[in-house]
Amino acid sequence: MLHVFVNDGGLLRWVRETPEETVPPPLPASAVWLDLINPSTEELARAEALLGTSLPTREQMAEIEESSRLRVAGGVLTMTITALVWADTDEPRIATVSFVLAGRRLVTIHDIDPQALLAFRRRATHGQVPASRGELVLAALVDGMVDRTSVVLRRTGLELDALNRRYFRGRTLRSRGETLDDAETLKRIGHAGHLIGKERLSLASLSRMADFLARGEGWNAGKATRRWAKTALQDLRGLDQYARFLSGKVALLLDTALGQINVEQNEIVKIVSVLTVLLFPPTLVATIAGMNFSDMPGEGAPLGYATALLLMLVSALLPMIYVRLKRWL
Template identity: 75%
Template sequence: MLHVFVNDGGLLRWAKEADGAPGPVPRNTVWLDLLNPTPDELVRAEALIGAPLPTREQMAEIEESSRLRVANGILSMTVTALVWADTDEPRIAVVTFVLAGRRLVTIHHIDPQPFLAFRRRASHAELPITKGEAVLAALVEGMVDRTAGVLRRTGIELDAINRRAFRGRKLRSRGETLDDTQTLKRIGHAGHLIGKARVSLASLTRMMDFLGRDEGWNAGKATRRWARTARQDVAGLDEYAGFLAGKVALLLDTALGRINVEQNEIVKIVSIITVLLFPPTLVASICGMNFTAMPDMDEPAAYPSALLLMLLSALLPMIFVRLRRWL
């Protein structure tokens, strides 16, 4: 899918009539957004900038020299964006920015939320954007803001789990039930989301460093200054993500430790109950032996005495255990 944005009298306008039209792309195009492009759409975009665009296989390469390069004054940068963060399966999508003069071409196969939001803004409001560098800055800032929002929500989620995990001297209140399986799932999902966010932030950091160096392409002072500022924002988010990752590790250890303590408590109770039931079982076993010569077989008080002895043999060890605070 091809989205064409042109310079219309100093304003950025979505030229929807040119998206699917055959023939060359308008010469006043500022931004070409390629979402799952077809071969024909790639040919139209390459004809506009006069250079080949990276293929899907080239976008998937992880070497920095393959992701950040300059050729004939055309800047190609590939980063990873956090997508589907509001679902149970967050993913990392590869996005390529190709900056050729005053034009920007973006290639991606999953539509990140900042791209969708910026296209909506451009279709409903008049944006005073005439250069591809300004579009690049707006898209990257949207990606950073999106990642910041995801990390902020994840931090709130971890704080809620933390308040339930650490509550005074006791791990849980009397009568309170906690779904440990669900808690572990929430902690695991938060850790998975934070890991995806850090991968995206790392790629954005490398891109900001690359833009700030101005090696091999003619970048303006405003672009370099913006890149350095964005680099600081991304670095701050990465530090916060590292803090959240440490909190995830602590909460995971706490949850597993609580489960282990509860399991040990159950085994302890079962073991003590087994010991408490041993004396009355022994009395019942002795009194229940069927021998003719057993003493007290003909005594009227033999049966009540045996019952009383079994009761005492159960109560006395239980009182002893309670006094020692083993239960």
């Protein structure tokens, strides 16, 4: 899918194309931003004809070498980053987004819409975005990704704080007998760690691009662009430090949750072991008293049954008192 935005008096205006046309017309010369979503071969060819340069293929976008992701050739800037998508779902993913800056035009190529890019395109569709050239669109898109990253990290931090309050009460762990769904808690901690890991991968990619733009090597970068890139780089580094802090918090909560589960399991095993010891003496008395021999002592005694019950009760109470005195339970 191809979205075309042109400069209309300093504002981005979406150019609606009619799909009924068998031969699509050339793209307008006033185009400032071309947004290619899972583009077809024909759409790529139309964009390349307008820019006068080739666009990266899916194989080139999948390369991980920095020299392949960030390069300048013939004054055309090609930058590929990894962005977090579907952060609000149970299956966050990393998607590849390429930015091609050629003169005053910007081309974005991606298969999945990052939330920040989708929100910006919706605003631009309604004519609410002032941008007269591609560099301004690029800056707005990156700023949107930085803001989106900060929102996701802030929300993840609040989630971890809630889990921390559930497990800790000041300097103490949760009280004995307090019921928590340990399986659900571990799932939430694991999801938070998984999300933070993908966020850090996206932050590293954005930081490399911002540093590349701030240096302005090999292309005619304006002072305003370099100044913006340096500011964005500072924000990204701050977010990366916060993500590192959250990663440590995830590790602490995971260790705490697993330790708490281990303590509870040990408590259960201890209770079962002590109960087994407490029930052993009365079981022994009942076993001896129930032997089928013709000459059993006390077999004909009138109080034999009551005596056996009393002996079983006493043999159970004495170990219980001993256990309580030792504070084993």
